[in-house]
Amino acid sequence: MLELRPNCECCDRDLPPESREAMICTFECTFCTDCVGNVLGGRCPNCGGEFVQRPVRPAALLAKYPASTKRVLKAEGCAPVRAA
Template structure:
């Protein structure tokens, strides 16, 4: 089940469960549309993958299956993956 993370990992913008601004990669890294189309150039800085709109969980199911409250923000800001050398934290699966 998707975590529905509460914020953009790049700019820390709030992305509530019903947000149409939330996009995710295949590993559920969560960003806002502004960051993905801007600084990230539509490439996940964590895995190198692309983004898709995050599905919206029906409000009637949020009580039983709540969204995550744990905020994730990239230390040092968002740098597109292609610009990061391996020594600066590229994921193990891209090494």
């Protein structure tokens, strides 16, 4: 089950469970659409993977399966993934 992390790891923007602005990679690294498109060039700075829109968990299931409250923020800031 997805963690549904509460914020963008780059800019710390709030990304509530119902947000359509949340993007994730295969490791569930979570970033907002602005950072993915304007800072990261569409690639995860942690793993180099691609992003997809994070699905929205139905509100009726959030009580039983709540979103994560643990905020993750890249201490060193965000930079685009460099091609090898």
